[in-house]
Amino acid sequence: xxxxxxxxxFDKAVADIPDGAIILIGNFAGPGGTPYYLIHALARQxxxxxxxxxxxxxxxxxxxxxxxxxxxxxxxxxxxxxxxxPFSTSASKPSPAEKQILAGKVELELVPQGTLAERIRCxxxxxxxxxxxxxxxxxxxxxxDVKWFDGRPCLLEKAIKADFALVRAxxxxxxGNLVYRGTMRQFNPIMAMNxxxxxxEVDEIVEAGGLDPEAVVTPGIFVNRIVKVEENLGFPxxxxxxxxxxxx
Amino acid sequence: MSQKVKFEGLxxxxxxxxxxxxxxxxxxxxxxxxxxxxxxxxxEGVDIVLQAEIGMLKTGSLAEGDDVDQDLINASCQAVxxxxxxxxxxxxxxxxxxxxxxxxxxxxxxxxxxxxxDYAGWSNPSRGLFVGNVGGSMDLCAGAKKLxxxxxxxxxxxxxxxxxxxSYPATALGKVSMLFTDLAVIEITPKGMVLKxxxxxxxxxxxxSVTGPKLIIAKDLKEIEL
Numbered sequence: 001x002x003x004x005x006x007x008x009x010f011d012k013a014v015a016d017i018p019d020g021a022i023i024l025i026g027n028f029a030g031p032g033g034t035p036y037y038l039i040h041a042l043a044r045q046x047x048x049x050x051x052x053x054x055x056x057x058x059x060x061x062x063x064x065x066x067x068x069x070x071x072x073x074x075x076x077x078x079x080x081x082x083x084x085x086p087f088s089t090s091a092s093k094p095s096p097a098e099k100q101i102l103a104g105k106v107e108l109e110l111v112p113q114g115t116l117a118e119r120i121r122c123x124x125x126x127x128x129x130x131x132x133x134x135x136x137x138x139x140x141x142x143x144x145d146v147k148w149f150d151g152r153p154c155l156l157e158k159a160i161k162a163d164f165a166l167v168r169a170x171x172x173x174x175x176g177n178l179v180y181r182g183t184m185r186q187f188n189p190i191m192a193m194n195x196x197x198x199x200x201e202v203d204e205i206v207e208a209g210g211l212d213p214e215a216v217v218t219p220g221i222f223v224n225r226i227v228k229v230e231e232n233l234g235f236p237x238x239x240x241x242x243x244x245x246x247x248x
Numbered sequence: 249m250s251q252k253v254k255f256e257g258l259x260x261x262x263x264x265x266x267x268x269x270x271x272x273x274x275x276x277x278x279x280x281x282x283x284x285x286x287x288x289x290x291x292e293g294v295d296i297v298l299q300a301e302i303g304m305l306k307t308g309s310l311a312e313g314d315d316v317d318q319d320l321i322n323a324s325c326q327a328v329x330x331x332x333x334x335x336x337x338x339x340x341x342x343x344x345x346x347x348x349x350x351x352x353x354x355x356x357x358x359x360x361x362x363x364x365x366d367y368a369g370w371s372n373p374s375r376g377l378f379v380g381n382v383g384g385s386m387d388l389c390a391g392a393k394k395l396x397x398x399x400x401x402x403x404x405x406x407x408x409x410x411x412x413x414x415s416y417p418a419t420a421l422g423k424v425s426m427l428f429t430d431l432a433v434i435e436i437t438p439k440g441m442v443l444k445x446x447x448x449x450x451x452x453x454x455x456x457s458v459t460g461p462k463l464i465i466a467k468d469l470k471e472i473e474l
Contacts, residue, residue, distance in 0.1 A: 027466070028339075029325045030318065030325035031321075032317075032321055033319070063324060069367060084381070084384070086381065087380060090261050111382075112382060112385075112387050113301065113343065113387060114346060114347050114387030132390070133347070134386045134387045134389075135422075137384045138417065138420070139371075182304075183302045183387075185336060185337065187339050189340075190338060201339060237469050
C-alpha cells in the first residue's frame, strides 16, 4: 500500500500512547512551535506516569501566558520531566509542574539547553553518549564522568531515547516530509528524528510533490503520523489574538 | 561587611548603553534575559548580528501590532521582526553556534560574581531547591569567545552581589571578562578585579564599600561615559 501518513483526528493520533511512555514535546518558551492540539488530545486520552521531555515544564509565563503542556501536569499525568527551564519566571506564580516538583510528586532531571538538544539529537542519530564542556564545575556535573580534551574538562552525557514525539510543523506532504515557519523549528526536527513514533501537528497537508525538496527540514522517514489543524478553529498567528492564549 | 551602603546608580537602560559601546560592529552576540536584552535598543543601525538561541540569527527590533507573529519570537519569548539577512535554524544548530565557539560575545545577568570570574545566575536558593532555570546559560559560558555580565551592583536590599566566594550555585567558573553595573565598569584579570570606570559623582572608595573583593584601581580610572 502506498505511504499515506495522514491521521484523521488528534484523538486517534495519540490513542495508543500507553501509561509510562517517554514523550518528547516540541516547545521552547512561547506559543510558536508547540503542538497544542496533540497535547490536549493526550490530556483527554489520560495516559499516566508519563516522562515528558521538553525545554520547559509548561506554564513558565515568560512574556505571553499561553496554553502549553502544563495541562498534563495539572491532570497528574506526569511522573518525570526532563527540561532546561522547568520553573516559572515569577516566584509568586509557580507553575503546576513546579509545585509538583517541589512537593516531590514529579521527578525533575535538569539539563542545560544545548546538552538537552544534543542528547535528543544523539538518541535519534544512533550515538549513545558524548562529552561536552557545558556544566563542568557546576552542580549539574554531579557524578558524571569527566575527561579532558584539548586541555578542557568535559562531562559525559548520555543520549535520550523516547517512545513518542509530539511535534509542530508548518506544512507536511502525505509522505510525512515537514517544513517549518520562522522560529517554530526549535526542538521539533530533532524530536521527530528521535522517537519510535513521531506525530506531527501541521497547518496544511499537501500532495507528494507539493513541497520543494530543497526546503524540506524533516524528511518523512522520521515522521509516522500527520494531523492537520482544523481550519474552522481558526489559527491566527498572533499571540495576543490567538484563541489559545489565556485571557488575563 | 556589616553596614549596608546603597548608592543610587544608573538606570538599566544606561548599563545596556555602556555595554553596547564594548561590542564591535561585525560581532555575533547573544543577549541573556534582563538588562542584556535592553542592549538591542542601542545597536540599531550598527551591523551587529544578534543570535536568539530559539533558532534565529539577525533578530530585528521588537514587533508591534500586525507585525506580531507567534512564529517569530526571541529566546525571551518576545515577538521580534526579521531583517534582511536573517536566518532560521533548529536548536542543535543554534547550540553548535554557541558551544562551537562561533559567538563572539555573550552578555548575561548575574546574581553573584567573584574576582576569579566565576558567576552565579541560574538558581536562587531562596526559591526552594538548589536548582533553577538553567536554560542555555551554561552552554553560552562554555562556548562564547567573551562573556560579559550586566547587572545591578548590589541587590535591592543592598546585599553584595560582587562577593569573595559565591554562595549561590555557579553557572560557570572563571569565564567572565568584563562586568558592567549601575555604578562601575570592572575588568576581570588574572590578578583580580580592576576598577576601570565609576559613575559620575562616586569615588573608587565608594565602589569598594559595596564590593566584596579588593579592587585594583586602574591607573586611568575614569567616569563612565554615556
